[in-house]
Structure formats: C-alpha cells, structure tokens
Amino acid sequence: MKVDDLVIGGGPGGTPAAMALATAGRSVLLVETRAGRGGTCLFEGCIPSKILRESARRLQDVRRAQEFGLQVPAGEIGVDWGAIMKRKASILRGRADGALQRARQIPTLTVQFGSAALLGPRRARITPRDGAPEEVEFGSAIIATGSVPNLLPVTGVGLPQVLTSEQMLEIDRVPKRLAVIGAGPIGVEMAQIFAAFGSRVTLLEAGPRILAPVDEEIAIALQEHIRRQGIALELGVQVAAIARDGDGVRVKYRDAAGARREAQAELVLEATGRRPNVDGLGPAHTAGRHDPRGVKADTRLATGEPCI
Amino acid sequence: MKVDDLVIGGGPGGTPAAMALATAGRSVLLVETRAGRGGTCLFEGCIPSKILRESARRLQDVRRAQEFGLQVPAGEIGVDWGAIMKRKASILRGRADGALQRARQIPTLTVQFGSAALLGPRRARITPRDGAPEEVEFGSAIIATGSVPNLLPVTGVGLPQVLTSEQMLEIDRVPKRLAVIGAGPIGVEMAQIFAAFGSRVTLLEAGPRILAPVDEEIAIALQEHIRRQGIALELGVQVAAIARDGDGVRVKYRDAAGARREAQAELVLEATGRRPNVDGLGPAHTAGRHDPRGVKADTRLATGEPCI
Numbered sequence: 001m002k003v004d005d006l007v008i009g010g011g012p013g014g015t016p017a018a019m020a021l022a023t024a025g026r027s028v029l030l031v032e033t034r035a036g037r038g039g040t041c042l043f044e045g046c047i048p049s050k051i052l053r054e055s056a057r058r059l060q061d062v063r064r065a066q067e068f069g070l071q072v073p074a075g076e077i078g079v080d081w082g083a084i085m086k087r088k089a090s091i092l093r094g095r096a097d098g099a100l101q102r103a104r105q106i107p108t109l110t111v112q113f114g115s116a117a118l119l120g121p122r123r124a125r126i127t128p129r130d131g132a133p134e135e136v137e138f139g140s141a142i143i144a145t146g147s148v149p150n151l152l153p154v155t156g157v158g159l160p161q162v163l164t165s166e167q168m169l170e171i172d173r174v175p176k177r178l179a180v181i182g183a184g185p186i187g188v189e190m191a192q193i194f195a196a197f198g199s200r201v202t203l204l205e206a207g208p209r210i211l212a213p214v215d216e217e218i219a220i221a222l223q224e225h226i227r228r229q230g231i232a233l234e235l236g237v238q239v240a241a242i243a244r245d246g247d248g249v250r251v252k253y254r255d256a257a258g259a260r261r262e263a264q265a266e267l268v269l270e271a272t273g274r275r276p277n278v279d280g281l282g283p284a285h286t287a288g289r290h291d292p293r294g295v296k297a298d299t300r301l302a303t304g305e306p307c308i
Numbered sequence: 309m310k311v312d313d314l315v316i317g318g319g320p321g322g323t324p325a326a327m328a329l330a331t332a333g334r335s336v337l338l339v340e341t342r343a344g345r346g347g348t349c350l351f352e353g354c355i356p357s358k359i360l361r362e363s364a365r366r367l368q369d370v371r372r373a374q375e376f377g378l379q380v381p382a383g384e385i386g387v388d389w390g391a392i393m394k395r396k397a398s399i400l401r402g403r404a405d406g407a408l409q410r411a412r413q414i415p416t417l418t419v420q421f422g423s424a425a426l427l428g429p430r431r432a433r434i435t436p437r438d439g440a441p442e443e444v445e446f447g448s449a450i451i452a453t454g455s456v457p458n459l460l461p462v463t464g465v466g467l468p469q470v471l472t473s474e475q476m477l478e479i480d481r482v483p484k485r486l487a488v489i490g491a492g493p494i495g496v497e498m499a500q501i502f503a504a505f506g507s508r509v510t511l512l513e514a515g516p517r518i519l520a521p522v523d524e525e526i527a528i529a530l531q532e533h534i535r536r537q538g539i540a541l542e543l544g545v546q547v548a549a550i551a552r553d554g555d556g557v558r559v560k561y562r563d564a565a566g567a568r569r570e571a572q573a574e575l576v577l578e579a580t581g582r583r584p585n586v587d588g589l590g591p592a593h594t595a596g597r598h599d600p601r602g603v604k605a606d607t608r609l610a611t612g613e614p615c616i
Contacts, residue, residue, distance in 0.1 A: 054376060055376040055377050055378060058369055058372075058373060058376045058378060059373075059378050061366055061369050061370070062369070062370050062373050062378060062380060064366075065366060065367075065370050065385075066391075067395075068362060068363040068366045068392070068395065069363050069387065069388045069389070069390075069391035069392030069393075069394075069395055070363065070366060070367050070370060070385065070386070070387060070388070071384075071385065071386035071387065071388055072370060072380060072381070072385055073380070073381040073382060073383030073384070073385070074381060075381030076379075076381070077373075077378065077379065077380055077381070078378070078379035079377065079378060079379065080377045080378070080379055081377065082377075083374075083377035084376070084377030085377075086377075087375075087376065087377060
C-alpha cells in the first residue's frame with residue numbers, strides 16, 4: 001500500500017489534518033487505535049470531563065437559586081448519576097458518528113482502526129484491530145498520538161480502586177470519599193466536579209501550590225476557592241504508597257512538614273501528569289526523537305526526519 | 309476655583325480617568341449629576357441589567373436541571389421579583405459606596421455632585437445639587453457624559469406605561485405582556501430577560517434584522533434563538549403611535565407588508581438607541597463639536613479644542 005500522507009492518531013490533531021489533506025486531493029491513511037470506543041473517537045478527556053463539569057456547575061447553581069431571587073420547591077436536590085453518564089455517552093456517540101461520517105464522505109481518505117509502527121522514514125506497519133499487519137509506504141507522516149496518563153512509581157497504583165482520569169470518567173457512582181493525587185488541571189477539575197457532586201475530596205499535590213504552569217496569583221486565588229468548596233487540599237506532599245483498606249484504600253504520604261499521614265478513600269484518581277504516547281510507534285527507526293515532554297519538532301513541527 | 313483637570317461625568321469613563329490623574333498628583337474636579345442615585349454612580353444600564361440577566365439565566369438553568377441529570381423537587385419554580393430587586397440594589401450600593409470611598413482617599417481629587425457647563429475653552433460653571441453655581445478654571449477637561457435614551461417621535465411616548473431602559477430596571481413586578489420597541493443590544497437583552505421571567509414579549513424592530521451593527525450570521529442565529537424562546541419578533545415595522553388601553557397600552561404599527569397591526573402590552577420598553585448626553589453642557593462655547601453619534605474627537609480623543 002502507498003499513500004501520500006499517513007496520519008497516526010485520530011484525535012483533535014490528526015483528524016482535522018487528515019481531513020484537510022484528503023479534501024485537498026491527497027491520498028491519506030488515518031490510523032486510530034480505539035475503534036472499540038466509538039469510531040474516530042475525538043475525545044478522551046476534555047469533552048466528557050466538560051459534560052460532567054456542566055452538570056456539577058448546574059447543581060451548584062440550583063443550590064444557590066434562592067440567592068438570585070428564584071423560588072425552588074423545598075426538598076433535596078439530588079444527582080442522578082446514571083442520567084449524567086447516559087447524557088455523556090449520547091453526546092460522545094453523536095460526535096464520534098458525525099466525525100466518522102464526515103471522514104467517509106472524502107473519497108481519498110481511508111480510516112483504519114488499529115495501530116501504526118514506523119519502520120523507517122517512509123515506511124510503516126499498520127496492524128488493524130481485526131486483520132493481518134500490512135506495510136504502507138508514505139510520502140509524509142503526521143504523528144498525532146497525543147499522551148497517556150503518567151502513573152506514580154509507588155506500591156498500590158495497580159489496585160482496582162486507583163483510576164486514571166480516563167477511567168474516572170466511566171465510574172458507575174459518585175464515590176463517598178475521593179483522593180486525588182496531583183493538582184494539575186485534570187486533578188483540580190475532577191476534585192471540583194466530584195466535590196460538587198457530594199464526594200468528600202482530598203487533593204494531594206507534591207508541589208508548593210496547585211496548577212504549576214499557571215500564574216501564581218490565579219493559582220493561589222483558586223486554591224482558596226477550592227478550599228472554601230470543602231476540598232481538603234494538601235500541598236508539598238510525597239505519596240509513599242496506596243494500600244487496600246476494606247473496600248477502599250488508604251493513600252500513605254508525608255506532609256509538607258515530613259509527618260506520616262494517610263487519606264482514606266473509596267477511589268483514588270491518579271492525575272500526576274501525562275507522557276507522550278509513543279510506545280510501539282517506532283520513531284527510533286527514523287531520525288525523529290522524543291523526550292518526556294513529547295516528540296521533538298522544530299517551529300514548523302517537523303521532526304528530525306523532515307517528512308515526519 | 310482653579311484645577312488642573314475638570315472631569316465631567318462620573319461613569320466608567322470619567323471616574324477612572326479622574327482617579328488616575330489625581331493619583332498622579334494633579335488637582336482634579338470630578339462632576340457627577342446623579343448624587344441621588346448613590347454616590348459616584350458608575351452604573352445606569354450594564355451592571356443592573358446583568359444582575360437581572362443573571363437571575364433570568366439561572367431560572368432557565370433550574371428549569372433544565374433534569375436534562376443534566378439533576379433531581380429537583382417537584383413543584384413550580386418561581387421568581388421573587390422583590391428579592392431580585394433587593395439584590396440589585398445591594399450590589400449597586402456596595403459598588404457606589406466603594407467607588408466614592410476610593411475617590412475620597414485621593415487628596416487632590418474633589419467629587420462634586422451637580423452639573424457642569426462649559427463657558428469657554430478653559431472655563432466652566434459648576435452647579436452643585438445643593439448650593440450656588442461657581443466658576444472653575446481648568447487646564448484641561450474630559451467630557452465623559454455618556455448618552456441618554458433616544459425617544460421615538462410618536463404620540464404616546466409620554467404615557468406612564470412607556471419606559472426607558474433605565475426605568476425598566478426599576479419596575480416593581482414582572483409585566484404579563486411587554487412590548488419592546490427596538491431590537492438593538494438593549495432591546496434584545498431586555499426581551500430575553502423578561503421572556504425568561506415569564507412575560508409574553510413582543511419585540512418590534514424597524515430594520516430588516518436585529519442588532520444592526522453585529523455580524524449578520526450571528527444576528528440571524530440569535531433571531532432564531534429568541535423566537536424559540538417564545539418572543540414574538542417582528543422585523544421591518546414602523547411604529548405609528550402608542551395608545552392607552554385600560555391599564556395597559558396598545559402599540560400601533562405597520563408590519564413589513566404595510567398592514568396595520570397592534571401589540572397589546574402592560575408595559576412598553578422604548579429601546580430605540582441612545583444619543584450623546586450634551587444638553588446644557590455648552591460645548592458650543594468651545595471649538596468642540598458633536599453630532600448624533602457623539603462628541604467629535606480625533607484619534608487621541610482631543611476635540612476641536614485641544615485641551616478638552
């Protein structure tokens with residue numbers, strides 16, 4: 001097989017690139033690993049988390065309705081988690097179907113569900129999810145494989161109660177107690193969402209403040225805000241291990257003063273950053289290189305291998 | 309009296325300008341007409357309307373709560389208009405007091421409640437609300453008097469049921485039927501707010517679409533949206549007169565096809581634009597000029613009289 005352009009990864013980077021190239025008349029092969037998740041699968045984090053966030057935000061608004069001169073009938077305001085997850089699934093399905101349908105309308109675009117491994121500057125092996133591997137020769141390739149969650153190297157990260165953000169978006173109920181490790185954008189957002197839904201949330205951060213890349217003034221203001229929301233935020237902690245505790249777990253850590261502490265939780269969210277998703281991609285067979293921050297590229301996004 | 313700078317108008321233009329000049333050590337006289345409305349009075353439209361809009365938006369959100377997986381007790385969701393107006397008054401009072409307090413901390417800034425009339429390039433007459441007129445000599449002056457509502461020249465605009473947007477923000481109940489004349493930003497916003505609060509709203513616009521200065525695509529999309537909200541939007545109409553009708557009024561107009569029509573309403577909002585607030589200001593005594601769009605100024609905001 002021979003194509004003008006190979007696009008590896010059908011997320012929000014690869015899909016529009018593949019569609020634009022194919023619309024311009026070039027033959028394009030778009031390879032996406034996650035067929036089981038509903039087609040070209042544009043969304044692993046941002047969109048489903050925003051769907052949960054929207055319900056959380058609205059829940060808070062309903063609770064504050066009286067403050068704004070609105071009269072809501074007396075009684076408890078509740079969360080129908082099943083309905084929220086159903087809404088999420090329906091939105092994602094609609095978007096995935098839509099994207100796949102748009103892709104199928106472009107004659108020079110082939111979408112292949114499976115994996116791709118670079119064999120050299122202009123060759124790759126495509127392994128479909130159902131089918132035999134095939135080699136493809138390409139004029140140029142786009143690596144748009146994104147990132148995967150980074151797991152802490154501590155005992156217990158493999159326990160079933162310890163979830164990545166992707167797994168957290170699929171849980172079947174709101175946990176009574178949630179421990180979140182890592183106060184980056186994912187950890188802070190999830191802590192706020194589940195605190196709004198009624199979880200007692202502990203948020204553990206190794207650094208001296210939340211959201212390291214964000215302006216300090218903003219981060220400090222947000223820290224105060226999330227503490228007012230009832231989130232137990234601990235900064236400067238060193239997580240040592242996660243241990244089983246009945247049906248739940250205990251997160252063992254040292255606090256900023258060096259004292260041994262524990263946080264009990266029904267679930268733990270591991271939100272300790274993400275790393276480039278290059279396992280098995282084989283960039284080493286090309287002049288392309290990567291480091292923990294991503295695939296190295298120049299200002300025009302060319303790797304060391306200019307056609308990639 | 310002699311000052312470095314005279315600032316006429318204590319709104320969001322004049323107040324920060326006066327404070328900045330005085331903070332830099334210049335002697336500044338800030339003249340604001342509306343002492344009775346709570347001090348330096350920064351807000352005549354934007355802020356109170358956003359306060360109403362916020363309650364309206366939240367009301368719509370509460371009504372849609374179930375769609376987002378939230379459970380709200382059965383029963384009617386109501387509006388406590390008194391509570392909304394009380395919240396508005398409290399926010400405005402807080403801001404007005406805060407602004408006045410900040411102004412009073414600057415020793416070289418004098419705030420005078422009253423009116424100002426230019427007598428020449430460097431002279432003005434200040435008439436305090438309580439006290440005798442006084443002449444002031446200034447090095448430079450800033451005209452920041454803003455605008456006032458423009459009224460249609462038709463019979464009936466003087467009826468008590470016909471309100472400007474400023475009066476509309478002070479009404480004591482949600483009208484059952486509201487007619488809004490003019491689908492500019494003020495008219496559209498008010499129509500949407502009161503439609504959310506339960507008014508049956510007719511929105512009458514002379515032009516071929518709403519929001520003339522806005523991109524057509526956006527305006528058309530919003531037109532469709534507000535019609536879905538239940539607002540009866542009529543474009544290309546010519547309002548002929550407003551007549552008393554029991555406790556309410558009838559707005560008589562010709563529709564786009566030229567047919568005579570009437571809209572019954574409890575209240576009418578006149579939102580047919582605004583004109584520069586220069587009555588009595590006396591710019592004719594200087595080389596400064598104005599037209600219906602405002603005081604004429606160059607790119608550095610100097611009028612024909614460079615010190616103004």
